[in-house]
Amino acid sequence: xxxxxxxxxxxxxxxxxxxxxxxxxxxxxxxxxxxxxxxxxxxxxxxxxxxxxxxxxxxxxxxxxxxxxxxxxxxxxxxxxxxxxxxxxxxxxxxxxxxxxxxxxxxxxxxxxxxxxxxxxxxxxxxxxxxxxxxxxxxxxxxxxxxxxxxxxxxxxxxxxxxxxxxxxxxxxxxxxxxxxxxxxxxxxxxxxxxxxxxxxxxxxxxxxxxxxxxxxxxxxxxxxxxxxxxxxxxxxxxxxxxxxxxxxxxxxxxxxxxxxxxxxxxxxxxxxxxxxxxxxxxxxxxxxxxxxxxxxxxxxxxxxxxxxxxxxx
Amino acid sequence: xxxxxxxxxxxxxxxxxxxxxxxxxxxxxxxxxxxxxxxxxxxxxxxxxxxxxxxxxxxxxxxxxxxxxxxxxxxxxxxxxxxxxxxxxxxxxxxxxxxxxxxxxxxxxxxxxxxxxxxxxxxxxxxxxxxxxxxxxxxxxxxxxxxxxxxxxxxxxxxxxxxxxxxxxxxxxxxxxxxxxxxxxxxxxxxxxxxxxxxxxxxxxxxxxxxxxxxxxxxxxxxxxxxxxxxxxxxxxxxxxxxxxxxxxxxxxxxxxxxxxxxxxxxxxxxxxxxxxxxxxxxxxxxxxxxxxxxxxxxxxxxxxxxxxxxxxxxxxxxxxxxxxxxxxxxxxxxxxxxxxxxxxxxxxx
Amino acid sequence: xxxxxxxxxxxxxxxxxxxxxxxxxxxxxxxxxxxxxxxxxxxxxxxxxxxxxxxxxxxxxxxxxxxxxxxxxxxxxxxxxxxxxxxxxxxxxxxxxxxxxxxxxxxxxxxxxxxxxxxxxxxxxxxxxxxxxxxxxxxxxxxxxxxxxxxxxxxxxxxxxxxxxxxxxxxxxxxxxxxxxxxxxxxxxxxxxxxxxxxxxxxxxxxxxxxxxxxxxxxxxxxxxxxxxxxxxxxxxxxxxxxxxxxxxxxxxxxxxxxxxxxxxxxxxxxxxxxxxxxxxxxxxxxxxxxxxxxxxxx
Numbered sequence: 014x015x016x017x018x019x020x021x022x023x024x025x026x027x028x029x030x031x032x033x034x035x036x037x038x039x040x041x042x043x044x045x046x047x048x049x050x051x052x053x054x055x056x057x058x059x060x061x062x063x064x065x066x067x068x069x070x071x072x073x074x075x076x077x078x079x080x081x082x083x084x085x086x087x088x089x090x091x092x093x094x095x096x097x098x099x100x101x102x103x104x105x106x107x108x109x110x111x112x113x114x115x116x117x118x119x120x121x122x123x124x125x126x127x128x129x130x131x132x133x134x135x136x137x138x139x140x141x142x143x144x145x146x147x148x149x150x151x152x153x154x155x156x157x158x159x160x161x162x163x164x165x166x167x168x169x170x171x172x173x174x175x176x177x178x179x180x181x182x183x184x185x186x187x188x189x190x191x192x193x194x195x196x197x198x199x200x201x202x203x204x205x206x207x208x209x210x211x212x213x214x215x216x217x218x219x220x221x222x223x224x225x226x227x228x229x230x231x232x233x234x235x236x237x238x239x240x241x242x243x244x245x246x247x248x249x250x251x252x253x254x255x256x257x258x259x260x261x262x263x264x265x266x267x268x269x270x271x272x273x274x275x276x277x278x279x280x281x282x283x284x285x286x287x288x289x290x291x292x293x294x295x296x297x298x299x300x301x302x303x304x305x306x307x308x309x310x311x312x313x314x315x316x317x318x319x320x321x322x323x324x325x326x327x
Numbered sequence: 328x329x330x331x332x333x334x335x336x337x338x339x340x341x342x343x344x345x346x347x348x349x350x351x352x353x354x355x356x357x358x359x360x361x362x363x364x365x366x367x368x369x370x371x372x373x374x375x376x377x378x379x380x381x382x383x384x385x386x387x388x389x390x391x392x393x394x395x396x397x398x399x400x401x402x403x404x405x406x407x408x409x410x411x412x413x414x415x416x417x418x419x420x421x422x423x424x425x426x427x428x429x430x431x432x433x434x435x436x437x438x439x440x441x442x443x444x445x446x447x448x449x450x451x452x453x454x455x456x457x458x459x460x461x462x463x464x465x466x467x468x469x470x471x472x473x474x475x476x477x478x479x480x481x482x483x484x485x486x487x488x489x490x491x492x493x494x495x496x497x498x499x500x501x502x503x504x505x506x507x508x509x510x511x512x513x514x515x516x517x518x519x520x521x522x523x524x525x526x527x528x529x530x531x532x533x534x535x536x537x538x539x540x541x542x543x544x545x546x547x548x549x550x551x552x553x554x555x556x557x558x559x560x561x562x563x564x565x566x567x568x569x570x571x572x573x574x575x576x577x578x579x580x581x582x583x584x585x586x587x588x589x590x591x592x593x594x595x596x597x598x599x600x601x602x603x604x605x606x607x608x609x610x611x612x613x614x615x616x617x618x619x620x621x622x623x624x625x626x627x628x629x630x631x632x633x634x635x636x637x638x639x640x641x642x643x644x645x646x647x648x649x650x651x652x653x654x655x656x657x658x659x660x661x662x663x664x665x666x667x668x669x670x671x672x673x674x675x676x677x
Numbered sequence: 678x679x680x681x682x683x684x685x686x687x688x689x690x691x692x693x694x695x696x697x698x699x700x701x702x703x704x705x706x707x708x709x710x711x712x713x714x715x716x717x718x719x720x721x722x723x724x725x726x727x728x729x730x731x732x733x734x735x736x737x738x739x740x741x742x743x744x745x746x747x748x749x750x751x752x753x754x755x756x757x758x759x760x761x762x763x764x765x766x767x768x769x770x771x772x773x774x775x776x777x778x779x780x781x782x783x784x785x786x787x788x789x790x791x792x793x794x795x796x797x798x799x800x801x802x803x804x805x806x807x808x809x810x811x812x813x814x815x816x817x818x819x820x821x822x823x824x825x826x827x828x829x830x831x832x833x834x835x836x837x838x839x840x841x842x843x844x845x846x847x848x849x850x851x852x853x854x855x856x857x858x859x860x861x862x863x864x865x866x867x868x869x870x871x872x873x874x875x876x877x878x879x880x881x882x883x884x885x886x887x888x889x890x891x892x893x894x895x896x897x898x899x900x901x902x903x904x905x906x907x908x909x910x911x912x913x914x915x916x917x918x919x920x921x922x923x924x925x926x927x928x929x930x931x932x933x934x935x936x937x938x939x940x941x942x943x944x945x946x947x948x949x950x951x952x953x954x955x956x957x958x959x960x961x962x963x964x965x966x967x968x969x970x971x972x973x974x975x976x
Contacts, residue, residue: 044553051555052465058457059466062525063477066484069492094729120383127384131377143667144387150576150663151394151656152583153486154617158652161624162397171762183390190387216373244485247585247617251624255747257729259736272715273745278487282586285491286875287748289726289897289966296495300488311483315476419868424848426863435868499885509842509886511871593882594847594872612842612871622874626750626849644849 070304077297085298089262094288095295099302101260104267105174105274106306109249110242112178112270117186118235124186125193125231130219149187153247156184160252173271177253184248185238192237196230197223229321233314240310244303246278254279256287277303395656401629402649404638405431410650421596421619423627423644431647433654438598439513439613440582446517446609447524447581452574454521455528459573462529463536464558482526490590493519497591507610511593514609519591520584524577531576535569536562568669575666579659582617589618616655620648714945716744720754720767721851723796723876723894724934727965728767731953734961738952742945751851758937759783764946766937769796769851786940793953795968797918798852798930799895800905801844801883806890808834810906810915813860813929819843819890820856822865829888837887844879844891845870852876855932856892892930895923896966923968934967 037045084098091097128145132138160180170176200223208218224231254276260267268274281299284291418432458478462471497518498510507514539562547557563570593612600607623644630642638646718728725748732744754766759780772788780788800816802808808829818826820843829836845866846853857863873879879893884901895918898904906915909929922928942950952958959969 044551044556048553048555051553051558052461055457055461055465058454059461059474062454062458062481062522062529063474065522066477066481069496072496073492091733094726094733120386123380123383124386127380131380132384139671141384141387143664144391146667147391147660147663148387148394150579150583150659151391152585152617152659154585154620155394155398155583155652155656155659158398158401158620158624158649159394162401162649163393166401166629167397183394186387186390214373216376240483244483244488246485246487247621250621255745256725257732257746259732259743259745273747278485281491282487282590283748283875285494285590286873286878287722287725289877290899296491300491304484304488307483307485308480311480315479421868422848422865424854425865426857427865494881502885508838508840508888509871509882511882589874594874595869596872597869612869614872622847622872623849625748626753626847628752628756 073297073301073304077294077301080292080294080298081301086302087263089260090257094257094284095291099277099280099299100262101258101267102275102277102280102299103302103306104260104265105254105258106243106277108174108268108270108274109178109181109253109276110239112174113181113185113242114235114239116179116182117189117238120182121186121189121234121238122193122231124190125197125234126219126223128190129194129197130215130223145187145190148183149191151184153184153245156180157248157251159183160248165252171271172251172253172273174253174268174274175270177249177274177276180248180252181242181245184245185241188238188241189231189234192234193227193231196227196234199230200226229317233318233321236310236314236317240307240314243310244278244307246276246282249276250279250282256283277306395653398649398652398656402646402653404632405643405646405650408637415650419596419598421614423623423647429640429643431643433616433619433651435596435598436614436616436619436651438600439592439596440615440617442513442599442607442609442613443516443520443584443588443592443615444578444581446514447520448574448578450518450521451524451528451577451581455525455573455577456532456570458525459529459532459536460558460562463533464554464562478526478529481522484523486523486584486586487590489519489523489587493587493591501610505610509593509610509612511591511612512610513592513599513613516588516591516613516615517609519587520581523584523587524580527580528573528577531573532566532570535566535573538569539565572666572669575662575669579662579666582662583655583659585617585621588615589621592618594618594622616651620651620655624648714742716742716765716946716949717763718744718765718767719747719749719757719763720765721751721769721934722748723769723850723852724767726896727794727934727962727967730961730965731949731958734957735949735952738957739945739948742949744949750849751854752849755780755788755937758788758939761939764938764942765950768935768937769932770855771935772937780939784939788937788939789941791936791938791950791954792933792970793936794934794959794962794970795923796932796934797895797923797928797968798856798892798932799898799918800907800930801880801891801893801898801902802905803836803883803887803889804901804903805887806834806836806903808832808836808905810908812908812911812913812915814911816860816907817862817864820845820866820870821861822867824867840888842886842889843867843870844882844886844889845872846876846879846893847872847874852893856930859930894966898966920968931968 086098086103087100088098089100124145128138128141132141157180160176164170164176164179165172168176170179204222204226205218208222213221253273255273256275258268258273258275277299281296281303284296284299288295414430414432416432416437417434418430419435420430420432421435422428422430458474462474466474493515494511497515501507501512501515502510505514543561543565544557547561552560592614594614595612596614597611599609599611599613627645627648628641629645630639632638718732720728725746728746732746735742735744751766751768751770754763754768755772755776757763758766759776761784766788772790777788780786800811806829811832815826815832818824819841826832827841828839829841830839845856848866853866857866871882873882873891876893876897879891880897880899880902883889883891884899890905895904904917906917907929908915916922916928918928918930923931936950936953938946938950941947954970962969
C-alpha cells in the first residue's frame, strides 16, 4: 500500500482516489447513480398519484367558481333546482351523520375496548377481528341491500332517516373499532399494571387510565367515521334519501327522524344525472361542497392526530 | 350470552396480581364531576359495563351474520324457484324485465367487474407499491408526512365525487387521447377505481415495509448494497406477504366500488373481450355487479308472494339483485379472508 | 333480535328528535304552533324534475305545506302508493290491472288517475350528426335484439364516428319500458346498450359522443344534441317532437304524464292536485319542457 503522499496510485482511477481511501470508486458512483434513479423513479410514482389529485381538485374548483358563495351553502334549491343552494342536502347529511354516529360511537368504542383490553389470543378473538375486517370490506352496495332487507322492510322503518342512518352506522362501525383499538393499544402496558397492583378493577383501570390517555385517538376515529358516512351514497340511496324536499332556508331541524331527507352525496348524483338545464357550474359546485365537507373532517382528524403525537410523552 | 360466560375468566394481560376484575367497587372520589360522560360511566356498575363491552365486542360477528341473513332472506325465493345455477353464472343474458323471456345471467357483469378490477390494479399496484416504497425508504420526514396527508385526503374523496370526475374529466380526456367511441368505458372506471384503491394499498404496503426489521437493512448496507438493492433484494422478499395482502385488499376495494363505477363504466351489459385483436377491449363500455344493483334496485318492485306461496315471475328481478349481493358478499369475504390469512402467516413466521 | 335491535335506538332517537319536524300527510303536528303538512310524492324519473318544480312553486303559495319528492321510477311510485306510503304516485305509464288490484287489496281504495301533462320521447343524436329522420323500423334495427344496424353508414349517413353507440336506460325505467312497447313491439333490447340511470345522463352522453343515439324525454334537450324526426313507418311523414306535433298527436312517441292518488284525495293533497291542474300549475309544465293539458281536460 503506497502512502497517500507517494504520488499517483496505480489502484485508483484519479488523483482524489489517492488522497482519500474512502473516495467513491466507479462502482460506488454507479451504485449511487442507480440509487438516485431509483429514488426519482419512486418519487415520480408518488407524484403521479398525488399531482393528478391536486389538478383535479383545482379543476373542479375553477369550474365551480361562478356558483360558489356563502349563499350556495345557506340557501335552498331555487329556480327548479337550477340555482339556489344546497342547504337542505347539507342539513340532511348532518342528520344522517349525527344519527349514525350516535349509534356507531358507543358500540364501536366498546367493541374496540373489548378487542384491546378483554379479548384473549384465541380463535374467538380471531373470529371477531376477521368479522371487523370483513365488515369493513363488504361493498357499500351490499350494506345498502342489508339496510333495505333489515331496516326498511324487516324492522318496518320504511325509507327514512332512521333506516339510512342505521345502515351507515353499521357500515362505518369498523372505522371506529379499529381506531379505538389502535388508540388503546398505544397506551403502555405499564400504566395498566401499575393500577392493577394498586387493586383497581379492570373497568376502573380502563375508565381512569386507559381512556383518558387514548381519548384523542378515539376522537380521531369518530371524526373519520363522520367523514366516511357523509360521503357515501349507495347505502342511503335505497334506505332514505329523496331527490327534493322543500325546507325553510336556514332551519336547523327541518326533518323528523321518520322523514326522508336530501343528502349532499345523493344530491351530487341527481344534479349530475337528472336535473335538466342546470347551469354548468352547479354539479361542480355541489361536488366542491361535498368534498370540502369531508375534507374539513379529515383535516380535523389529521390535526388532532399530529398534536397528539407531539404531546405524547411515552 | 354464552360467549360472555365463556370469556369470563379473563384475560389477556392477566399476568398481574389483581385477578379478574368485577368484585371491586368502582372508585368514586377520583372522577366525581368530571363531565357527563364520565359520570354516566361512573354510575354504571362494573358488571353492567363489562357485559356491555362483551356484547359490543361480539357485535361485529352479529352484524356480519345478519348482513348475510337479511340479504339471503330477500333473495331466497329466487334461489328456491327461479334459480338455475348454470344460467345464472354462465349466461350473458341479463334481461330481468323482458316481456319475451326473462333471463338472469350475470356472466357479462362478472366480466365487467373483472375488467374494471384488472385495469384498476394495473394502475394501482405499481403506483401504490412504488409510493409506499418511496414513503418508507426514500424520502425525508417532511415529505413523508406531507405525502401521507395527501394520500389520506385522496382516500377521503367520496365515491360519487369520483364518479363525477370520471364523467366530466376522465371521459372526455380518454376520448381525446385514445380516440375511443365513447368516454364511459372500462378504462375510465379502471383509472378512477385504481386511484381510489391506491390509498389502501399504500397504507398496508408501507406498514409491511416498515415491519421489516432494521437489522436486515443494516446487514445489506454493510455488505455494500445501495438503497435500491436493499429494497428489491431484501425488503421486497421480506415484506412479500404484506405486499400481497395490500394488493388483495386493493382488489377487494375495487370489486366492491359502486357509485364511481356506476357513473363511469357506461353500464352496458357487454363482455369486453373477444377473438378480435387485441382480445381485451378496455375502451368498451361494461357493467359491473355492484353498478347493476345500484342502478336497478330503485325501480325493481318488491312483489309479495301469491296466496299459494309462489312468486310471480316479475318478483324475481328484485330478488335476483339480492342474489348478486350474496355473490358479492361471498367474493369480498373470500378476498378479505385470504388477505387476513396471508398477514397472519407472516406474523406467525416472526 | 333484529327487530328489537332496530327498534331500540328508534325509541331513543324519537325521544331526542321527536320535535324535529313534520308528520306524515294530513296529520298536523300537535306540538307546533304552525302545523306543517307533508305531501309525499314518489315515482317516475321522467317526472321527477316536473314534480320538484311543482313542489318548489307550490311552497310559495302554501308555505305550510311541504311536498317531498323522490324518483325511483313509475313502478316504485305505484308500489309505494299501493302500500299507502305515499300520497301521490307519479307515473309516465298507465297503471296496470294487477297494480290496481294490489292497491285495492292493501288499502281498500282504488287508485285514481290524473293526467297532468304530456311528454314526448325524443330521439337524440349529437348535433354534428347528419341524420335528420328515422323510422321505427330503423330504430328497432339499432336498439332491438337481432337488429343488424351497427353503423351510421347503414343508414346512409356519414357521421364523424361510424360505430353507433346506443344510449338506453336501465331496464326497468318507465322510458325504457315505453320505448320497448312502442318502438320494439315488446321485443327485447339488444345487449350492450349503455343503460344510463337518468334521463339527463342519456342526453349528456349523446352530447359528448359523436357516434351516439339515445332516447329521452324531450325536456332534456341541450345545445350539444339535436332531435331526429320520427316516422312510424317507412314512407310515412316524419315529425319532430315539437309542442304542436305532440298536442296534435302527430308525433308518434308521445305519452301522458300521470299522477295517481288513493281514491278521492283529501286535504292538502287535494289542494295540491287542484293547483297542479290550474293555469299556474300548468305553466310550470311548459317551463319544464313538457306539454300542458288543455283546459278542462285534467280529470
